[in-house]
Amino acid sequence: MSLWNILLDTLTQGSIYFLIAVGLTMVYGILKILHIAHAAVYTIGAGVGLAVFKLTGSFWLALIAAMLVSGLVGVIIYRGVYFYMLDQPRIVPLITSVGLFLLIEDLLQKPYLMGPYQHAFPAQEVFPSITLPWGTIPNAQVMILTLTGVALVALYLIFTRTRLGLAWQAAAQDREMAGSVGINLNRAIALNFLLGSALAGAAGVLVGVFYNSVYATMGDVPSYKAFVVIVLGGMGSVTGTLAASFLLAFAETVLLASVGYVLPRDAIAFLVLIFVLMFRPQGLLGR
Amino acid sequence: MRSQKLLVILLVLSLLVVLAGGCGQSKPKxxxxxxxxxxxxxxxxxxxxxxxxxxxxxxxxxxxxxxxxxxxxxxxxxxxxxxxxxxxxxxxxxxxxxxxxxxxxxxxxxxxxxxxxxxxxxxxxxxxxxxxxxxxxxxxxxxxxxxLAVVEGKVGGALAVDKLGAKKIALLTIDNDFGTSLANAFKEYVTAKGAEIVFEEKYPLGEKEFRPILNRIKEANPDVVYASGYYNEAANIVRQAKEVGLNAQIIGQEGYDSPKFLELAGDAAEGVIITTDLNRDxxxxxxxxxxxxxxxxxxxxxxxxxxxxxxxxxxxxxxxxxxxxxxxxxxxxxxxxxxxxxxxxxxxxxxxxxxEVMRPLGAQVVKGGAFHFFAEFDDPALITPPW
The missing domain is CATH 3.40.50.2300 (Response regulator)
Known part of the structure; x- marks a missing residue:
């Protein structure tokens, strides 16, 4: 297998991991909550995206609708649930989050919502495939790579160039102190959930199109895999999450492309995690 | 008076017994x-x-x-x-x-x-x-x-070498009992017929990302890929095979047999042949x-x-x-x-x-977005369960 294929597969797989995990990292950074139900928000995004795509035939409308609805669901989860648990021990929101995830997933599986079946999301043609001198990038991969690129730039600008980004950074360092110097914490946290969940919704649509399948239990693997990514990256560090996403994708791709499935994909991920934590207990870029 | 009352009660009781007995005789609902x-x-x-x-x-x-x-x-x-x-x-x-x-x-x-x-x-x-x-x-x-998977694997082998004349075969097997039995029976049949296994790999249930493996299969350059799996894995296999430019004939089995395979795989499903027992035609x-x-x-x-x-x-x-x-x-x-x-x-x-049931097994090919008849296997040497 050529270097080009390894590079391409690593970049796509890493982008997918990043889009799903970045919202979790943001939530953890500011609230120190392990937000398992994020995986359900991702599924909701995929479902809404597919429904809008079927209605309108427009991929872009579907993406926007998915991000809006997922973002709102994220805010509702924060204001309706976690908001009341901020002063509780961490185990309380964690368990609530697991329950919430299972509840939403079971609801989505009802016949009047997504039902038991997988559904095709045939929007791959929206993007062209690009032929470069050393190989071709198929259209679905062009989509993942460009949109992840856009999200990365946007996140970078928001975090470094806006007051909101500063407020998030301050709140992540010390929530009470940030509140006492006049940062509107409720607004900052709600916006944090809005953006993180909207990105999960976008990830749902992209993964749905990429694998041409959307279904109620598609959040099962991300619900635990995303945690490998954020722990590996250093809890709460967005750049760390980025690094971890691509490191994991690289390890998995290289192993599968050279020796094959000596281990299941997820086992590779956990081995990488254990190995890194042995030398850097705080994660790749954690403090 | 007393005895009359007793008599009535006895009569009613015996009537009930007769009725109940009668019910027992009649057909169940x-x-x-x-x-x-x-x-x-x-x-x-x-x-x-x-x-x-x-x-x-x-x-x-x-x-x-x-x-x-x-x-x-x-x-x-x-x-x-x-x-x-x-x-x-x-x-x-x-x-x-x-x-x-x-x-x-x-x-x-x-x-x-x-x-x-x-x-x-x-x-x-x-x-x-x-x-x-x-x-x-x-x-x-x-x-x-x-x-049984052992029967279906053997029939898959007959499809590959006897019907399609495959000489070089790649095996992509789902890592569970079903996949393993299919692959073993398939391999035994095709190697006995002189075909060569040029690639062999197992993948875990629920896998979605086959590109790294499919690129390696492409390098092995087989005539036929015998790929086991259920409809969601199968759809990703045939879609991604097309993407990486793997043009060998893909042979599947009853795990593919779902309208959802056709929906999820889209155009990439065209020409895929599966062994299954439901003949649409x-x-x-x-x-x-x-x-x-x-x-x-x-x-x-x-x-x-x-x-x-x-x-x-x-x-x-x-x-x-x-x-x-x-x-x-x-x-x-x-x-x-x-x-x-x-x-x-x-x-x-x-x-x-x-x-175990003994019955003919068929092969179906995807044409125009639907499964259609391709072949039927009726030879007792192929379709008889081993026990």
Whole structure:
């Protein structure tokens, strides 16, 4: 297998991991909550995206609708649930989050919502495939790579160039102190959930199109895999999450492309995690 | 006065006894057949197809006068494809609902667990599409209408080398009992015929990202890729094979046999050939009735899982009609079954002493977004179950 294929597969797989995990990292950074139900928000995004795509035939409308609805669901989860648990021990929101995830997933599986079946999301043609001198990038991969690129730039600008980004950074360092110097914490946290969940919704649509399948239990693997990514990256560090996403994708791709499935994909991920934590207990870029 | 009163009471009592006795003599209101299949959880799609298939069988039987004039009633519970839940459901079907016989519309793990309960209780059970060899070895009450993976693998081999003339073959196998049995039987057949296995790899259930593996298969340059898996893995395999430019003929098996495979794989499914026991182009009356009614009733195309569960109920109804409602009679009738025509995936020639069904197996090719007839395998050397 050529270097080009390894590079391409690593970049796509890493982008997918990043889009799903970045919202979790943001939530953890500011609230120190392990937000398992994020995986359900991702599924909701995929479902809404597919429904809008079927209605309108427009991929872009579907993406926007998915991000809006997922973002709102994220805010509702924060204001309706976690908001009341901020002063509780961490185990309380964690368990609530697991329950919430299972509840939403079971609801989505009802016949009047997504039902038991997988559904095709045939929007791959929206993007062209690009032929470069050393190989071709198929259209679905062009989509993942460009949109992840856009999200990365946007996140970078928001975090470094806006007051909101500063407020998030301050709140992540010390929530009470940030509140006492006049940062509107409720607004900052709600916006944090809005953006993180909207990105999960976008990830749902992209993964749905990429694998041409959307279904109620598609959040099962991300619900635990995303945690490998954020722990590996250093809890709460967005750049760390980025690094971890691509490191994991690289390890998995290289192993599968050279020796094959000596281990299941997820086992590779956990081995990488254990190995890194042995030398850097705080994660790749954690403090 | 006192004695008169006593007499009246005695008369009323004796009348009640006579009435109650009379009731016992008359026909029961219905025959209950139990079904367990996963309608929630990761296997919900197959479990729902199984439920549909069983419902259609009951509809067919009752529309044709029931069993000796008695209606069939289906009792269904969800086992979520989990062995522990399947055991609970089996107890419920036996003790609470007192079913005459049961059908498994679930996966191998759950079916194995439940079959022990049915065997112990002496209630006959027919497995629809669970393929683990151990299921029927549980005991004399446990039967199966699905095709064993060893038979299907051999037929896949015959398809590859005898029908398609493959010389260099790549194997991409799903890492579970089903995939392993298929691959072993396939390999044995094709290597005996002089074909060469140029690539072999296993992948875990639920995998979505096959590009790294498919790129390696492409380098091995096979004529045929024998890829096992269920419809979601299969759809990703054929889509991504097209993307990486792997043009070898892909041969699948009944795991692909779902309208969802066609939907998810889209154009990439064209030309894929699978071995399966549901022939869409069959001119048999029961198969056409099944395919047509399934589509009308559920607004979905029928699949192998639904058809197999349909057949499991049909074959049980036949056995109850022939052998009565006692377990021994049902078991005896199944053992003596010959050329059973009322099966959507049939005909069933007979059951072997190991309680496996012997029947022809077909190959279907995807053309114009639908499965169509490609070949039929009827050679006893190929289709006879090994026990």
């Amino acid at each position: 219905s025959y209950k057949i139990g079904l367990f299949s996963p309608t929630t959880g990761f296997a919900a799609a197959d479990g729902t197809s199984a439920l549909h298939g069983a419902e259609l069988a009951v509809q067919y039987i009752n529309d044709h006068g029931g069993i000796n004039g008695v209606k069939v009633e289906l009792v269904h519970y969800d086992d979520a494809a989990k062995p522990d839940q399947a055991v609970n459901v089996a107890h419920k079907l036996i003790e609470q609902d007192k079913v005459i016989a049961a059908v498994s519309g679930s996966y191998s793990g759950a079916t194995r667990a439940a079959s022990a309960v049915f065997q112990d209780a002496g209630v006959p059970m027919v497995a629809a599409y669970a393929v683990h060899p151990e299921i029927t070895k549980t005991g004399d009450k446990i039967w199966r209408v699905g095709t 069959s001119d048999r009356e029961i198969t056409q009735w099944f395919i047509k009614t399934y589509k009308e009733k559920y607004n979905l195309d029928a699949d192998m899982v639904g058809a197999s569960t349909f057949d499991a109920v049909m074959v049980l109804a036949y056995a109850i009609e022939k052998g009565g409602t006692k377990a021994d009679g049902i078991v005896k009738a199944l053992g003596e079954l010959k050329d059973f025509e009322k099966a959507a995936t049939g005909p069933f020639y007979k059951f072997t002493p190991g309680r």
